[in-house]
Amino acid sequence: MAKETDFMDLYQAWQRLPNGPKAELKRCGDLGDLLETSAFYRLLAGRGEAEWQKKAYQRMIFCLPCINHTEQKIPLGAALARSRKGSRSAVSESRMIQVVRSEAPNDMVQLRRILKHAEPTVNWPLMAKQLWYWDLNERSKRSLLEDFFLNHTDTSKEG
Template sequence: MERTDDFMRLYQKWKQLAPGPRAELRRVNSPAELLEIPAFYRLFSGMGSKEWEKEAVQRLIFCLPCIKGHTDQLISLGAVLAKKRGGGQAAVSEKRLFQVIRSNAPNDMVQFRRILKMVEPIVNWPKAAETLWYWNDRSKRDLLEQYFLNNPTD
């Protein structure tokens, strides 16, 4: 079984959740708070056996409420954050993204979720989920590189 299939299964489970449990997941302020929400366990069931995998699934479920939708276009998360909005500005400022990159867990994920909540991106969920699954200094740097590759300055 391919991890992409697992990511899409998680996304489908999320979309099928009733509004009440979805709202509970939206209201948490940190990945650790998910452990007190029954809906988290409905989504989590069987997705990770090793401790690092459980933490990775926790990151996915923490960010899922802030994702507006899925697209089949192979657009990276960094490119989505660099996408121009009204006024020609990127959806997310460099400064905010650098705050995430420079922060350590769990604050980096809390700040990143705030960005996602603000932007409400439509993403290629498997591609975005892979970034969150392997969230570390390298994936943060990749996110930043994709942001700058898709947000050329004048």
């Protein structure tokens, strides 16, 4: 498995990209679009030997433009649960369930839409590790949902 330092190296490489290549990655609508951008290959260079590893990095690079990193140990599900748009939660329970139920590659498209909307502040190495295992086992998706529900408070339902 890639190490936390490898994940932070990817994040730092993303941070160093000029605005043009960053915008190019932000405009990608699905994982396939990444394969047609030079910025993707700049970030992928030297990472991932096996095909499944390259796919894991592809998922990470797809999500990178939509998150903010914090050193606090905030997992993705908790960050999404805590994100707000005005007085309401930025992410609905039904949208989170839709991500978990979706099959690849639509699950990543759905997740990225949520990320773009919520703009969560998350611990990047924790999120990257989750994306690393995303297609290898159901635990990554389930832990996303668990973290979301354990941290979710919807003030619109409070009386």
